[in-house]
Amino acid sequence: DKKLNEYIKKYNFIKKIVASNSSLEYQKTLYGDEFLKDVFVIPAGIDSEKNLNTKQTPTKVIDCLIYFKKRKDSELNMLLDFLENKNLDYKVLKYGHYKNKTLEKLAKKSSFGIILDKTESQGFAIQKIMSTNLPLIVWDYKINNYEGYDLAGTSVPFWDDTCGIKIDSEKELKENFDNFINKLDLYSPIDFVKNNLTYESFAENIFDHFSDENN
Numbered sequence: 001d002k003k004l005n006e007y008i009k010k011y012n013f014i015k016k017i018v019a020s021n022s023s024l025e026y027q028k029t030l031y032g033d034e035f036l037k038d039v040f041v042i043p044a045g046i047d048s049e050k051n052l053n054t055k056q057t058p059t060k061v062i063d064c065l066i067y068f069k070k071r072k073d074s075e076l077n078m079l080l081d082f083l084e085n086k087n088l089d090y091k092v093l094k095y096g097h098y099k100n101k102t103l104e105k106l107a108k109k110s111s112f113g114i115i116l117d118k119t120e121s122q123g124f125a126i127q128k129i130m131s132t133n134l135p136l137i138v139w140d141y142k143i144n145n146y147e148g149y150d151l152a153g154t155s156v157p158f159w160d161d162t163c164g165i166k167i168d169s170e171k172e173l174k175e176n177f178d179n180f181i182n183k184l185d186l187y188s189p190i191d192f193v194k195n196n197l198t199y200e201s202f203a204e205n206i207f208d209h210f211s212d213e214n215n
Contacts, residue, residue, distance in 0.1 A: 065129070
């Protein structure tokens with residue numbers, strides 16, 4: 001990253017892509033405002049419009065899919081106890097211990113998901129889950145420890161209220177869970193992915209930002 005900045009200073013035709021606004025803020029904190037004119041937020045696509053427009057209504061045989069990455073085991077155990085007390089079954093996918101096909105398969109078979117993750121620059125696995133139209137509860141993580149800095153971040157850099165809900169604590173989980181479950185049919189994260197995270201939108205953004213007309 002530092003080497004790329006040296007080239008940006010030297011050549012005006014070199015630009016930098018970052019995955020999200022959180023990543024843009026990291027650039028500002030680490031290198032100052034002078035580089036921001038040459039940095040563009042362009043998230044990578046995670047699926048094609050064609051695939052996302054395929055109508056699929058697989059049978060839901062799992063209540064909850066939990067995606068667990070780099071958080072405390074005590075937090076995961078609390079979630080498992082909570083779900084068991086609700087008489088809900090679950091599957092846990094731990095980062096680094098599953099295949100991508102398994103993630104997509106289980107997401108399609110689940111009724112809802114819970115994300116227990118640290119900060120992400122984009123969050124491909126979470127967005128792949130969203131592309132299966134699985135409503136999500138995200139136990140958000142907001143501090144990224146990087147290069148000696150405590151930088152503001154989030155577990156889901158690309159998100160809106162159609163995808164599910166975000167919580168910050170066990171207390172918020174308990175307060176909002178039943179209402180979330182009662183409204184599962186109202187969430188549609190696949191539409192958010194269609195509008196923001198397709199291969200086609202990625203290509204369009206690249207051409208928009210790097211065309212001769214604009215640079």
